[in-house]
Amino acid sequence: MPALDLSTHPGHLARRLQQAHTLLWTTIVSEDVTSPQFAVLNTLVGEDGLDQRTVGERVGLDRSTIAEVVRRLAARGLLDKVRDARDGRRAVLRLTGEGTALHRRLSGRTARMNQIFLAPLSPQERSTFLELLQRVSDAAEELRDPAARPPDEPAP
Template identity: 30%
Template sequence: MSFEKSTSAGYLANHMARLFARGLQRRVGPLGLAPAQFMTLLELWAEDGLTQKELVARLDVEQATMANTLTRMERDGLILRRPHPQDGRAQQIWLTDRARALQGPATEAASAQNEAALAPLTPEERARFLSLMARVTAAMRDEED
């Protein structure tokens, strides 16, 4: 049996993710954000004061990747790190006023990218596509556990 890109879920998901990331970069880049920073900000906008370990778990990224992202975000004035009051080894990550001010423009930019990506689909197809993606993601996450 030969490998066919058009029937490979992994190939298609990876290709779509790369195209989506490039589109998101075009949209959030002018705000001074990279896609990885935007994803981290989404978590912090939802719950400020998370630890690096919590962000790693929520975003399914490697510890080193998150460390580098947070270092850039701190350098860019988006976050502050403070000692965790109950865990002397951990630091909490807190948003700066600059990061809070970016929430509206950045989420609008991401919504525009989502809209562009889903434009060829009907509302029913969109709902089904997103539901199927969520199921596959959950299944892969369960397989790792």
């Protein structure tokens, strides 16, 4: 049996893409803050006081991963997990001043990293590429959590 052409396998290409992203992230953005950690900080900058489950859903992290990310960010003093004043059973996440400052510093670096990452593409190709990545990512989320799909929408 001949070798397969892995350039036609999305999983193989996605792994290579992730390796390139990780290299750029650690080189340009941060060796100390991971991309998922930045996503959590970014979500809370936009809307402080969300619960952990909601933040995890917004950034595409499962329950155990978001719990670990929040634990690490809290241990570094970048966010606080506090009881909701309106519902004492619920804990909400709030960025600390240090977390907000770190987000501000890293935001410019992420923009620079994205410029380098997408440099091989024309502006139109970038737009199409991001649109297609979003569509595939959304479909993958639905595969992981079929209950999230509207009842009248067929499976992908």
